[in-house]
Amino acid sequence: MKIIEDKFLPNHFVNRYENITIEFLKxxxxxxxxxxxxNTLVAFDDRDPNDNVIKWVKTLEASNIKLLILSNGRQERVKAFAELHGIDYINSAKKPLLKNFHEGLKRLGTKKKNTVMVGDQLMTDVLGANRVGIRSILVIPVKEKDGWATYLNRRIERVIMKYFKKKNMITWED
Ligand SMILES: [Mg+2]
Incomplete structure:
Protein backbone atom coordinates (compact mmCIF):
# COMPACT_ATOMS: atom_id res chain seq x y z
CA MET A 1 0.00 0.00 0.00
CA LYS A 2 1.48 3.22 -1.15
CA ILE A 3 0.44 5.18 1.91
CA ILE A 4 2.41 2.87 4.21
CA GLU A 5 5.48 3.16 2.03
CA ASP A 6 5.22 6.93 1.73
CA LYS A 7 4.95 7.36 5.45
CA PHE A 8 7.09 4.63 6.93
CA LEU A 9 9.65 3.37 4.44
CA PRO A 10 13.14 4.69 5.26
CA ASN A 11 15.58 5.47 2.44
CA HIS A 12 18.15 3.16 3.97
CA PHE A 13 18.38 0.33 6.46
CA VAL A 14 21.77 0.37 8.19
CA ASN A 15 22.45 -1.98 11.12
CA ARG A 16 24.24 0.45 13.38
CA TYR A 17 25.03 4.15 13.39
CA GLU A 18 28.74 3.29 13.21
CA ASN A 19 28.17 1.89 9.76
CA ILE A 20 26.99 5.28 8.57
CA THR A 21 30.36 6.28 7.25
CA ILE A 22 31.62 9.45 5.63
CA GLU A 23 31.81 7.54 2.34
CA PHE A 24 28.18 6.50 2.68
CA LEU A 25 27.06 10.06 3.45
CA LYS A 26 29.10 11.58 0.61
CA ASN A 39 18.47 3.13 21.28
CA THR A 40 20.08 4.75 18.24
CA LEU A 41 23.38 5.99 19.68
CA VAL A 42 23.17 4.37 23.11
CA ALA A 43 20.75 2.08 24.96
CA PHE A 44 17.69 3.97 26.18
CA ASP A 45 18.81 3.61 29.79
CA ASP A 46 22.48 4.33 29.17
CA ARG A 47 23.43 7.78 30.31
CA ASP A 48 26.82 8.48 28.83
CA PRO A 49 28.32 8.46 25.37
CA ASN A 50 30.78 5.62 24.92
CA ASP A 51 34.04 5.64 22.99
CA ASN A 52 32.36 4.45 19.80
CA VAL A 53 29.85 7.29 19.82
CA ILE A 54 32.59 9.80 20.49
CA LYS A 55 34.65 8.39 17.66
CA TRP A 56 31.71 8.59 15.25
CA VAL A 57 30.91 12.16 16.25
CA LYS A 58 34.55 13.19 15.78
CA THR A 59 34.69 11.52 12.37
CA LEU A 60 31.65 13.48 11.21
CA GLU A 61 33.08 16.68 12.61
CA ALA A 62 36.39 16.16 10.86
CA SER A 63 34.59 15.84 7.53
CA ASN A 64 32.40 18.88 8.12
CA ILE A 65 29.21 16.88 8.40
CA LYS A 66 26.85 18.78 10.65
CA LEU A 67 25.22 16.95 13.51
CA LEU A 68 22.18 17.56 15.68
CA ILE A 69 20.49 15.31 18.21
CA LEU A 70 16.73 15.32 17.75
CA SER A 71 15.29 13.40 20.68
CA ASN A 72 11.92 12.89 22.28
CA GLY A 73 13.79 12.38 25.54
CA ARG A 74 13.69 14.69 28.51
CA GLN A 75 15.99 17.66 28.80
CA GLU A 76 18.17 16.35 31.66
CA ARG A 77 19.05 13.26 29.71
CA VAL A 78 19.57 14.74 26.27
CA LYS A 79 21.39 17.80 27.52
CA ALA A 80 23.82 15.81 29.64
CA PHE A 81 24.64 13.59 26.71
CA ALA A 82 24.93 16.28 24.04
CA GLU A 83 26.69 19.03 25.93
CA LEU A 84 29.47 16.76 27.03
CA HIS A 85 30.61 16.71 23.42
CA GLY A 86 29.36 20.03 22.17
CA ILE A 87 26.65 18.52 20.01
CA ASP A 88 23.66 20.71 19.30
CA TYR A 89 20.40 19.14 20.43
CA ILE A 90 16.66 19.45 20.63
CA ASN A 91 15.02 17.53 23.47
CA SER A 92 11.33 16.71 23.97
CA ALA A 93 11.06 16.94 20.18
CA LYS A 94 7.67 15.19 19.96
CA LYS A 95 8.64 13.32 16.80
CA PRO A 96 6.86 12.60 14.45
CA LEU A 97 5.41 16.10 14.78
CA LEU A 98 7.05 18.40 12.26
CA LYS A 99 7.84 21.46 14.32
CA ASN A 100 11.22 20.32 15.58
CA PHE A 101 12.25 18.76 12.30
CA HIS A 102 11.85 22.26 10.85
CA GLU A 103 13.73 23.74 13.79
CA GLY A 104 16.47 21.17 13.27
CA LEU A 105 16.80 22.05 9.59
CA LYS A 106 17.01 25.72 10.50
CA ARG A 107 19.79 25.10 12.99
CA LEU A 108 21.73 22.87 10.64
CA GLY A 109 21.28 25.37 7.83
CA THR A 110 21.15 22.66 5.20
CA LYS A 111 18.72 21.78 2.44
CA LYS A 112 16.27 18.96 2.94
CA LYS A 113 17.79 16.85 0.20
CA ASN A 114 21.21 17.03 1.90
CA THR A 115 19.92 16.17 5.37
CA VAL A 116 19.22 12.78 6.87
CA MET A 117 17.43 11.58 10.00
CA VAL A 118 18.96 8.57 11.73
CA GLY A 119 16.78 6.64 14.17
CA ASP A 120 15.60 3.29 15.44
CA GLN A 121 11.85 3.87 15.18
CA LEU A 122 9.53 3.95 12.20
CA MET A 123 6.74 5.66 14.12
CA THR A 124 8.79 8.66 15.21
CA ASP A 125 12.10 9.05 13.37
CA VAL A 126 11.20 7.75 9.94
CA LEU A 127 7.60 8.99 9.88
CA GLY A 128 8.73 12.50 10.84
CA ALA A 129 11.54 12.51 8.28
CA ASN A 130 9.25 11.34 5.50
CA ARG A 131 6.62 13.90 6.41
CA VAL A 132 9.07 16.77 6.42
CA GLY A 133 10.76 15.51 3.26
CA ILE A 134 14.27 14.66 4.39
CA ARG A 135 16.03 11.35 3.92
CA SER A 136 15.98 8.72 6.62
CA ILE A 137 18.09 5.83 7.85
CA LEU A 138 16.61 3.16 10.10
CA VAL A 139 19.03 1.45 12.47
CA ILE A 140 18.51 -1.62 14.65
CA PRO A 141 17.84 -0.61 18.29
CA VAL A 142 20.98 -0.75 20.43
CA LYS A 143 19.08 -2.67 23.08
CA GLU A 144 16.02 -4.83 22.64
CA LYS A 145 14.44 -3.35 25.71
CA ASP A 146 12.70 0.03 25.35
CA GLY A 147 11.19 2.64 27.58
CA TRP A 148 7.51 2.05 28.37
CA ALA A 149 6.43 4.92 26.11
CA THR A 150 7.63 2.97 23.09
CA TYR A 151 5.55 -0.15 23.67
CA LEU A 152 2.64 0.70 21.38
CA ASN A 153 4.89 2.14 18.65
CA ARG A 154 6.86 -1.07 18.54
CA ARG A 155 3.75 -3.18 18.16
CA ILE A 156 2.59 -1.16 15.17
CA GLU A 157 6.13 -1.11 13.81
CA ARG A 158 6.33 -4.90 13.80
CA VAL A 159 3.26 -5.07 11.56
CA ILE A 160 4.72 -2.52 9.14
CA MET A 161 8.13 -4.22 9.05
CA LYS A 162 6.42 -7.51 8.26
CA TYR A 163 4.73 -5.83 5.31
CA PHE A 164 8.03 -4.36 4.04
CA LYS A 165 9.66 -7.73 4.41
CA LYS A 166 6.93 -9.47 2.47
CA LYS A 167 7.32 -6.89 -0.29
CA ASN A 168 11.10 -7.39 -0.29
CA MET A 169 11.66 -3.76 0.55
CA ILE A 170 14.21 -4.29 3.28
CA THR A 171 17.87 -4.45 2.38
CA TRP A 172 20.24 -3.96 5.29
CA GLU A 173 23.40 -2.19 4.23
CA ASP A 174 26.50 -2.45 6.35
MG1 LIG B 1 14.99 5.87 19.69
Missing part, protein backbone atom coordinates in the same frame (compact mmCIF):
# COMPACT_ATOMS: atom_id res chain seq x y z
CA UNK A 27 27.82 8.97 -1.78
CA UNK A 28 24.29 10.14 -0.98
CA UNK A 29 25.12 13.84 -0.93
CA UNK A 30 24.39 14.20 2.75
CA UNK A 31 26.04 17.06 4.59
CA UNK A 32 23.98 17.11 7.78
CA UNK A 33 22.76 14.41 10.15
CA UNK A 34 19.92 14.66 12.62
CA UNK A 35 20.05 11.73 14.95
CA UNK A 36 17.85 10.17 17.54
CA UNK A 37 19.52 9.37 20.86
CA UNK A 38 17.79 6.54 22.73
Missing amino acids: QHNISAVMTDLD
Whole structure:
Protein backbone atom coordinates (compact mmCIF):
# COMPACT_ATOMS: atom_id res chain seq x y z
CA MET A 1 0.00 0.00 0.00
CA LYS A 2 1.48 3.22 -1.15
CA ILE A 3 0.44 5.18 1.91
CA ILE A 4 2.41 2.87 4.21
CA GLU A 5 5.48 3.16 2.03
CA ASP A 6 5.22 6.93 1.73
CA LYS A 7 4.95 7.36 5.45
CA PHE A 8 7.09 4.63 6.93
CA LEU A 9 9.65 3.37 4.44
CA PRO A 10 13.14 4.69 5.26
CA ASN A 11 15.58 5.47 2.44
CA HIS A 12 18.15 3.16 3.97
CA PHE A 13 18.38 0.33 6.46
CA VAL A 14 21.77 0.37 8.19
CA ASN A 15 22.45 -1.98 11.12
CA ARG A 16 24.24 0.45 13.38
CA TYR A 17 25.03 4.15 13.39
CA GLU A 18 28.74 3.29 13.21
CA ASN A 19 28.17 1.89 9.76
CA ILE A 20 26.99 5.28 8.57
CA THR A 21 30.36 6.28 7.25
CA ILE A 22 31.62 9.45 5.63
CA GLU A 23 31.81 7.54 2.34
CA PHE A 24 28.18 6.50 2.68
CA LEU A 25 27.06 10.06 3.45
CA LYS A 26 29.10 11.58 0.61
CA GLN A 27 27.82 8.97 -1.78
CA HIS A 28 24.29 10.14 -0.98
CA ASN A 29 25.12 13.84 -0.93
CA ILE A 30 24.39 14.20 2.75
CA SER A 31 26.04 17.06 4.59
CA ALA A 32 23.98 17.11 7.78
CA VAL A 33 22.76 14.41 10.15
CA MET A 34 19.92 14.66 12.62
CA THR A 35 20.05 11.73 14.95
CA ASP A 36 17.85 10.17 17.54
CA LEU A 37 19.52 9.37 20.86
CA ASP A 38 17.79 6.54 22.73
CA ASN A 39 18.47 3.13 21.28
CA THR A 40 20.08 4.75 18.24
CA LEU A 41 23.38 5.99 19.68
CA VAL A 42 23.17 4.37 23.11
CA ALA A 43 20.75 2.08 24.96
CA PHE A 44 17.69 3.97 26.18
CA ASP A 45 18.81 3.61 29.79
CA ASP A 46 22.48 4.33 29.17
CA ARG A 47 23.43 7.78 30.31
CA ASP A 48 26.82 8.48 28.83
CA PRO A 49 28.32 8.46 25.37
CA ASN A 50 30.78 5.62 24.92
CA ASP A 51 34.04 5.64 22.99
CA ASN A 52 32.36 4.45 19.80
CA VAL A 53 29.85 7.29 19.82
CA ILE A 54 32.59 9.80 20.49
CA LYS A 55 34.65 8.39 17.66
CA TRP A 56 31.71 8.59 15.25
CA VAL A 57 30.91 12.16 16.25
CA LYS A 58 34.55 13.19 15.78
CA THR A 59 34.69 11.52 12.37
CA LEU A 60 31.65 13.48 11.21
CA GLU A 61 33.08 16.68 12.61
CA ALA A 62 36.39 16.16 10.86
CA SER A 63 34.59 15.84 7.53
CA ASN A 64 32.40 18.88 8.12
CA ILE A 65 29.21 16.88 8.40
CA LYS A 66 26.85 18.78 10.65
CA LEU A 67 25.22 16.95 13.51
CA LEU A 68 22.18 17.56 15.68
CA ILE A 69 20.49 15.31 18.21
CA LEU A 70 16.73 15.32 17.75
CA SER A 71 15.29 13.40 20.68
CA ASN A 72 11.92 12.89 22.28
CA GLY A 73 13.79 12.38 25.54
CA ARG A 74 13.69 14.69 28.51
CA GLN A 75 15.99 17.66 28.80
CA GLU A 76 18.17 16.35 31.66
CA ARG A 77 19.05 13.26 29.71
CA VAL A 78 19.57 14.74 26.27
CA LYS A 79 21.39 17.80 27.52
CA ALA A 80 23.82 15.81 29.64
CA PHE A 81 24.64 13.59 26.71
CA ALA A 82 24.93 16.28 24.04
CA GLU A 83 26.69 19.03 25.93
CA LEU A 84 29.47 16.76 27.03
CA HIS A 85 30.61 16.71 23.42
CA GLY A 86 29.36 20.03 22.17
CA ILE A 87 26.65 18.52 20.01
CA ASP A 88 23.66 20.71 19.30
CA TYR A 89 20.40 19.14 20.43
CA ILE A 90 16.66 19.45 20.63
CA ASN A 91 15.02 17.53 23.47
CA SER A 92 11.33 16.71 23.97
CA ALA A 93 11.06 16.94 20.18
CA LYS A 94 7.67 15.19 19.96
CA LYS A 95 8.64 13.32 16.80
CA PRO A 96 6.86 12.60 14.45
CA LEU A 97 5.41 16.10 14.78
CA LEU A 98 7.05 18.40 12.26
CA LYS A 99 7.84 21.46 14.32
CA ASN A 100 11.22 20.32 15.58
CA PHE A 101 12.25 18.76 12.30
CA HIS A 102 11.85 22.26 10.85
CA GLU A 103 13.73 23.74 13.79
CA GLY A 104 16.47 21.17 13.27
CA LEU A 105 16.80 22.05 9.59
CA LYS A 106 17.01 25.72 10.50
CA ARG A 107 19.79 25.10 12.99
CA LEU A 108 21.73 22.87 10.64
CA GLY A 109 21.28 25.37 7.83
CA THR A 110 21.15 22.66 5.20
CA LYS A 111 18.72 21.78 2.44
CA LYS A 112 16.27 18.96 2.94
CA LYS A 113 17.79 16.85 0.20
CA ASN A 114 21.21 17.03 1.90
CA THR A 115 19.92 16.17 5.37
CA VAL A 116 19.22 12.78 6.87
CA MET A 117 17.43 11.58 10.00
CA VAL A 118 18.96 8.57 11.73
CA GLY A 119 16.78 6.64 14.17
CA ASP A 120 15.60 3.29 15.44
CA GLN A 121 11.85 3.87 15.18
CA LEU A 122 9.53 3.95 12.20
CA MET A 123 6.74 5.66 14.12
CA THR A 124 8.79 8.66 15.21
CA ASP A 125 12.10 9.05 13.37
CA VAL A 126 11.20 7.75 9.94
CA LEU A 127 7.60 8.99 9.88
CA GLY A 128 8.73 12.50 10.84
CA ALA A 129 11.54 12.51 8.28
CA ASN A 130 9.25 11.34 5.50
CA ARG A 131 6.62 13.90 6.41
CA VAL A 132 9.07 16.77 6.42
CA GLY A 133 10.76 15.51 3.26
CA ILE A 134 14.27 14.66 4.39
CA ARG A 135 16.03 11.35 3.92
CA SER A 136 15.98 8.72 6.62
CA ILE A 137 18.09 5.83 7.85
CA LEU A 138 16.61 3.16 10.10
CA VAL A 139 19.03 1.45 12.47
CA ILE A 140 18.51 -1.62 14.65
CA PRO A 141 17.84 -0.61 18.29
CA VAL A 142 20.98 -0.75 20.43
CA LYS A 143 19.08 -2.67 23.08
CA GLU A 144 16.02 -4.83 22.64
CA LYS A 145 14.44 -3.35 25.71
CA ASP A 146 12.70 0.03 25.35
CA GLY A 147 11.19 2.64 27.58
CA TRP A 148 7.51 2.05 28.37
CA ALA A 149 6.43 4.92 26.11
CA THR A 150 7.63 2.97 23.09
CA TYR A 151 5.55 -0.15 23.67
CA LEU A 152 2.64 0.70 21.38
CA ASN A 153 4.89 2.14 18.65
CA ARG A 154 6.86 -1.07 18.54
CA ARG A 155 3.75 -3.18 18.16
CA ILE A 156 2.59 -1.16 15.17
CA GLU A 157 6.13 -1.11 13.81
CA ARG A 158 6.33 -4.90 13.80
CA VAL A 159 3.26 -5.07 11.56
CA ILE A 160 4.72 -2.52 9.14
CA MET A 161 8.13 -4.22 9.05
CA LYS A 162 6.42 -7.51 8.26
CA TYR A 163 4.73 -5.83 5.31
CA PHE A 164 8.03 -4.36 4.04
CA LYS A 165 9.66 -7.73 4.41
CA LYS A 166 6.93 -9.47 2.47
CA LYS A 167 7.32 -6.89 -0.29
CA ASN A 168 11.10 -7.39 -0.29
CA MET A 169 11.66 -3.76 0.55
CA ILE A 170 14.21 -4.29 3.28
CA THR A 171 17.87 -4.45 2.38
CA TRP A 172 20.24 -3.96 5.29
CA GLU A 173 23.40 -2.19 4.23
CA ASP A 174 26.50 -2.45 6.35
MG1 LIG B 1 14.99 5.87 19.69
